[in-house]
Amino acid sequence: MNAPAPSASLPGHPFVHRRQGELHIEGVPLASLAERHGTPLFVYSKAAMLAALAAYERGFAGRKARICYAMKANSSLGVLQVFARAGCGFDIVSAGELERVIAAGGDASKVIFSGVGKTAQEMRRAMELGIGCFNVESQAELERLSQVASSLGQSAKVSIRVNPNVDPQTHPYISTGLKDNKFGVAHEDTLRVYQLAARLPGLQVVGIDCHIGSQITQTAPYLDAMDRVLDLVEAIEAAGIALQHIDFGGGLGIDYAGDTPPAADALWRELLGRIDARGHSGKLLMIEPGRSLVGNAGVCLTEVLYLKPGEHKNFCIVDAAMNDLPRPAMYQAYHQIVPLSPREGPGINYDVVGPVCESGDWLGRDRNLQVQSGDMLAVLSAGAYCMSMASNYNTRGRAAEVLVDGEQAHLIRRREGAADQMQNESLVQD
Numbered sequence: 001m002n003a004p005a006p007s008a009s010l011p012g013h014p015f016v017h018r019r020q021g022e023l024h025i026e027g028v029p030l031a032s033l034a035e036r037h038g039t040p041l042f043v044y045s046k047a048a049m050l051a052a053l054a055a056y057e058r059g060f061a062g063r064k065a066r067i068c069y070a071m072k073a074n075s076s077l078g079v080l081q082v083f084a085r086a087g088c089g090f091d092i093v094s095a096g097e098l099e100r101v102i103a104a105g106g107d108a109s110k111v112i113f114s115g116v117g118k119t120a121q122e123m124r125r126a127m128e129l130g131i132g133c134f135n136v137e138s139q140a141e142l143e144r145l146s147q148v149a150s151s152l153g154q155s156a157k158v159s160i161r162v163n164p165n166v167d168p169q170t171h172p173y174i175s176t177g178l179k180d181n182k183f184g185v186a187h188e189d190t191l192r193v194y195q196l197a198a199r200l201p202g203l204q205v206v207g208i209d210c211h212i213g214s215q216i217t218q219t220a221p222y223l224d225a226m227d228r229v230l231d232l233v234e235a236i237e238a239a240g241i242a243l244q245h246i247d248f249g250g251g252l253g254i255d256y257a258g259d260t261p262p263a264a265d266a267l268w269r270e271l272l273g274r275i276d277a278r279g280h281s282g283k284l285l286m287i288e289p290g291r292s293l294v295g296n297a298g299v300c301l302t303e304v305l306y307l308k309p310g311e312h313k314n315f316c317i318v319d320a321a322m323n324d325l326p327r328p329a330m331y332q333a334y335h336q337i338v339p340l341s342p343r344e345g346p347g348i349n350y351d352v353v354g355p356v357c358e359s360g361d362w363l364g365r366d367r368n369l370q371v372q373s374g375d376m377l378a379v380l381s382a383g384a385y386c387m388s389m390a391s392n393y394n395t396r397g398r399a400a401e402v403l404v405d406g407e408q409a410h411l412i413r414r415r416e417g418a419a420d421q422m423q424n425e426s427l428v429q430d
């Protein structure tokens with residue numbers, strides 16, 4: 001092997017690099033953050049988020065387009081603020097997320113509200129704050145929204161989420177555009193539901209929406225979905241219902257383990273080719289990327305607590321767990337795990353596991369590591385669907401979070417304590 005370069009970024013993680021062997025995010029050594037704030041600790045690179053956003057913006061240069069960050073990927077206020085300041089809209093899936101957008105300085109008029117189970121109360125709150133559009137996922141929801149808007153004497157802007165019935169070839173739990181998924185209106189019902197939307201009071205049809213899944217690493221499913229959405233656009237407009245925008249969802253994958261998803265600008269070059277060829281260039285294009293904007297901008301730092309050798313398996317027990325990093329337990333997902341300061345010599349194979357009392361509490365299996373108790377590890381690609389899915393299982397406080405900007409590190413969430421967790425609970429008084 002060649003001697004490591006004095007500063008080399010990790011493949012797929014351009015803002016995570018080693019300087020004299022020590023792992024850094026942008027200009028900040030990660031070991032210094034672990035020492036200052038403790039572990040487990042999430043650390044995000046602002047430059048990585050903005051670079052990921054810029055790739056989409058390059059793809060849309062000269063077009064009418066809006067990027068709505070799908071904030072369920074990471075809804076921490078300090079992260080939302082980065083995207084709000086960059087002019088993004090937000091794709092939300094609950095009224096709670098809308099309150100976060102407002103708290104982070106986002107613009108409600110650039111918010112689109114997705115999700116199959118919006119309550120009447122959530123609809124009212126969203127209309128009160130003046131959101132941009134509801135992505136409606138069923139006929140029953142459309143009828144409910146019509147009632148809510150009418151009762152407020154307002155008109156709700158709607159786009160209908162269609163299910164294009166294409167296989168995105170990703171994990172079944174994160175594929176959403178197949179017939180048997182709970183999401184969207186079936187392709188064959190779409191025109192009828194649009195005609196109903198055009199008739200119902202309190203609704204203003206503005207667009208069409210689709211989102212076929214997540215961690216998609218191929219171009220073909222997107223092209224198929226685009227063709228099917230454009231078929232519907234043409235059928236809907238032929239029926240006399242004008243559409244101002246096409247919202248093409250999110251779902252672009254990231255490099256977790258040598259995955260090679262298309263670059264955002266390259267993907268959109270191809271998709272825009274389809275849109276132009278079919279004469280729809282005049283419409284506003286909206287997208288809802290989540291993972292691809294934040295996933296590889298974040299790492300989770302964790303300390304090795306104990307090494308536990310066994311007859312068949314060796315365990316490396318760390319202080320981060322499935323409550324902090326739920327993706328391995330939930331989707332058998334792979335995250336790279338690397339030492340902050342590599343040691344000399346050959347490693348041995350470990351299952352990297354957390355302290356939670358569940359056999360499902362593992363972060364990585366069969367990882368070759370040269371580590372000792374007290375060493376610090378970084379779990380990579382931890383910017384998306386980690387903190388936003390974190391729980392208090394085992395009464396573990398949620399981790400702290402730091403946003404790095406060049407040489408500066410800002411604490412954007414303090415570590416949760418036991419008192420924080422118990423604050424809404426009470427004993428029965430008798």
Ligand SMILES: *Cc1c(COP(=O)(O)O)cnc(C)c1O
Nearest residue numbers: 070114214250251288289290291
């Ligand atoms: C989750 C979700 C997204 C974002 O998906 P990513 O894979 O994170 O890009 C976009 N739109 C909707 C409706 C979603 O539910």
